Amino acid sequence: MAFINKQKLNRLKQKANDLLNRTLDQHVTLAVTGLSRSGKTAFITSLVNQLVNEGNNSQLSFFNVVHQGRFIAAKRVPQKHLHIGRFEYDGAMSAFSQAEPKWPEPTHGISEMRLAIRYKPKDSLLKYASDVATLYVDITDYPGEWLLDLPMLSQTFEEWSKQTSALLSSAPRNAVSKEFLEKVHAIDPFEIVDEQVLADMSQEYTKLLLHFRHELGMSVIQPGRFILPGELEDAPILQFFPFTNFDELDKEAYQNASDESFIGMLRARFIAYKERVVKVFYKEHFTHFDRQIVLADCLTPLNNGPESFADLKMAMTMIMQSFSYGQSSLFSRLFSPKIDKLLFAATKADHVTPEQHKNLAALLDQLVYQTQHNLNYDVIQMKTLALASVKATLSGKSNYKGQSIPVIKGKRSDNHQQITVFPGTVPNKLPEQEFWQKEAFNYIKFLPFQSIGQHECLPHLRMDQVMQFLLGDKMK
Numbered sequence: 001m002a003f004i005n006k007q008k009l010n011r012l013k014q015k016a017n018d019l020l021n022r023t024l025d026q027h028v029t030l031a032v033t034g035l036s037r038s039g040k041t042a043f044i045t046s047l048v049n050q051l052v053n054e055g056n057n058s059q060l061s062f063f064n065v066v067h068q069g070r071f072i073a074a075k076r077v078p079q080k081h082l083h084i085g086r087f088e089y090d091g092a093m094s095a096f097s098q099a100e101p102k103w104p105e106p107t108h109g110i111s112e113m114r115l116a117i118r119y120k121p122k123d124s125l126l127k128y129a130s131d132v133a134t135l136y137v138d139i140t141d142y143p144g145e146w147l148l149d150l151p152m153l154s155q156t157f158e159e160w161s162k163q164t165s166a167l168l169s170s171a172p173r174n175a176v177s178k179e180f181l182e183k184v185h186a187i188d189p190f191e192i193v194d195e196q197v198l199a200d201m202s203q204e205y206t207k208l209l210l211h212f213r214h215e216l217g218m219s220v221i222q223p224g225r226f227i228l229p230g231e232l233e234d235a236p237i238l239q240f241f242p243f244t245n246f247d248e249l250d251k252e253a254y255q256n257a258s259d260e261s262f263i264g265m266l267r268a269r270f271i272a273y274k275e276r277v278v279k280v281f282y283k284e285h286f287t288h289f290d291r292q293i294v295l296a297d298c299l300t301p302l303n304n305g306p307e308s309f310a311d312l313k314m315a316m317t318m319i320m321q322s323f324s325y326g327q328s329s330l331f332s333r334l335f336s337p338k339i340d341k342l343l344f345a346a347t348k349a350d351h352v353t354p355e356q357h358k359n360l361a362a363l364l365d366q367l368v369y370q371t372q373h374n375l376n377y378d379v380i381q382m383k384t385l386a387l388a389s390v391k392a393t394l395s396g397k398s399n400y401k402g403q404s405i406p407v408i409k410g411k412r413s414d415n416h417q418q419i420t421v422f423p424g425t426v427p428n429k430l431p432e433q434e435f436w437q438k439e440a441f442n443y444i445k446f447l448p449f450q451s452i453g454q455h456e457c458l459p460h461l462r463m464d465q466v467m468q469f470l471l472g473d474k475m476k
């Protein structure tokens, strides 16, 4: 009799277990974005590294499932979409694990990977179950520049051209865009288009955009796809540019211009770009994201000066439109959103001394604050913090003129020398003239400071808080 009961009990246990596993297997799609060089590759590498090596000296005390001893293990599993590039985790890790560790190579376009995280749920649903659940996390890395294109959807070619020409003709962009603007000026808009000329000029425009981003430190780049084309490199759909002389154009002739004319083809490509590139990205990718982290490097623009910083602010406002789910917002009119948690992270916090981190987070908060209040964010939970995906400095105190001051120590990436510095203070709100007149913030690029094994954890700042915010509620 007792034997039968035991068998029955085992069957019941198995049933309960199956049921539990079915109900507790969860999926979350986590999107990671930010403008180029904001630190996406470093961030995803660190996130995956901390999770798959958990237990091996990891520092994740603010991640509840770890803190409470319920984390079992995480591993990489085949990704969801086979047509999307794989995130190069191994390549990035081998850069960090060389004898002379380096930062991973920059990547272009979109990539993906999937993690399976096994953990013990806090409250078991069924008494006899084995209490193990799996959370599948699909991580997508995509360029923040692509989000800069959303506002184009509500513009005509004429409106976009006027706005973009104004940007090209003002400081600091005007210093390098003069030649290009003159060439556009010399075009006869109603002439039959020479596609080669159009391709060459588009290339010139793209070069300008790359220069704005990487030499001048500007953030507003439109079309954003031009500098990170992904699989569309050299496609004619990326070959157009703003037309600069709308004021001199005969309105009716413009309306009637055929697609074979110069202006007609520019307009047709602009329209096709919006439909086939911008909208497609939102439909195929963006609308499927559950959670989003937006990375921002606030320190580089702070170091570059007021124009660069103002540009970052404008770019953040444009990026925020993709998360504005109010009824009358551009986004909601076009797409149905899904994102319920949005994290803004100021990256590379290890470039400043620890007591400045609070200011850094407050500064980023201010950058998104205005939009946050103008728009309706009822459905999204938001948070701002300062982090270092891969900490490349050590912090401490140093004596300066008899006073103890906070310092960071690291290996300069330009000359590979060890230095100890106080890089300066970070303003806790949008800097005003006064800040820029004082000695500029001293941003020094560092190399990762210690070589780590492929299965060791990378040193970081606040990656555990990121995990708690983005995944914690799914692992209760």
Ligand SMILES: Nc1nc2c(ncn2[C@@H]2O[C@H](COP(=O)(O)OP(=O)(O)O)[C@@H](O)[C@H]2O)c(=O)[nH]1
Pocket (backbone or CB within 6 Å): 034, 035, 036, 037, 038, 039, 040, 041, 042, 043, 103, 104, 105, 106, 107, 347, 348, 349, 350, 351, 387, 388, 389, 390, 391, 392, 393, 445, 446
């Ligand atoms: N010190 C420090 N530098 C970082 C960190 N994350 C990124 N960087 C620097 O920023 C550069 C660009 O980062 P990456 O992740 O490639 O940016 P992505 O273009 O957004 O993928 C790296 O090569 C590093 O020099 C960090 O946590 N700490």
Ligand SMILES: [Mg+2]
Pocket (backbone or CB within 6 Å): 040, 041, 042, 106, 107, 108
């Ligand atoms: Mg990258």
